[in-house]
Amino acid sequence: MNDRHGVERHRLKRAVVTGAAGFIGSHLVDALLSAGATVVGVDRRDPGTDPVAATNLADALGHPGFTFVAADLRTCPVAALFLQADAVFHFAGMPGVRGSWGERFAEYTGCNVFATERVLAACEDVRVPRLVYASSSSVYGTIREGASGEQRTPTPESPYAVSKLAGEQLCLAHAGKASSAVTAVALRLFTVYGPRQRPDMLIGRALAAALGGAALNLYGSGDQRRDFTYVGDVVQAAIAGATTGIESAVLNIGAGVSTSVLDVLAAIEELTGRPVPVNRMPAKPGDVDATLADRSRAGELLGWKPCTALVQGISRQLAHLTANSPQIASA
């Protein structure tokens, strides 16, 4: 079957999403269910006991095509979860650059490296044809000029970035084994934002601060730049990564526009009509100066391009926040 861009696509009948209760994973679950797939969602956060997981999966849990499995991928039997899956979307992981130094590194390696190896071995065991892996723009480290293309040598600058690069390399190692049936598409996602964004991230924190929540801790000068990428565009890339008839690949998934933190705060002040109160803090180790995706390879191979401008995406995140946190909105 070809899509309207002429790219060959397979239909997904059955998909597994790891990290299903998280920010990006839950959007992916919703989109797959809307497209008619049967979805198994796996996460160590159980919506029965974890309020964030329950909110993120509110729509999916009532859908007849959805099954949720509460399990920790570092220890649980994995292969049985993947039986007859056309694709596994491996989005479970410990995210966040700044928290990855120190004591929590064991959790980063456990969830991002060890669990990824277990997921890949299970894909091999039950012959899953395609794994889509949530890699990270952080693998590039600091870029001095221009956009990062996938051929750029990674120079990760935080334990988190090292763990994500290790996960990506594991994907390629399994896909390259002669005996393996799994192909892997690793997507280097660039700073994802939108409704349900994790509470440690910039845009959600700045919106909450503007609406009367805690002041934003602004790390460094605010001149650091990010290629902020809307979650709905990321989900479309992930589905294209599973359904497009390509070999294993590493692809940048970014909006292709770099915006400074101070410019994001100005946009939020404009949208809300309120100032964003800030506490100036020292820059955090591992936080790179700038990210910017060269997204041409994802365009060529997946027929993917982002379609959400930053102000449009922030407006949607603002609408979601005011609908779900009325105490902040009325402060």
Ligand code: NAD
């Ligand atoms: P998130 O924390 O909202 O979601 C991750 C989910 O994975 C969580 O619900 C968590 O409970 C689950 N998880 C973690 N370890 C697990 C384990 N051992 N077993 C089972 N479940 C486990 O984070 P997110 O922002 O949605 O990120 C999703 C993925 O995308 C992560 O792998 C992250 O590294 C990657 N990523 C995120 C961004 C971004 O900007 N948000 C950018 C690049 C890459």
Ligand code: UGA
């Ligand atoms: C994001 C995700 O959190 C990582 O999990 C992901 O791997 C990474 O994108 C990626 O692109 O791969 P980050 O770019 O740090 O990491 O995204 P934000 O947390 O939104 O931070 C953006 C910028 O705002 C950073 O420079 C950060 O220092 C700054 N910031 C963030 C603050 O000044 N204050 C905050 O409270 C939060």
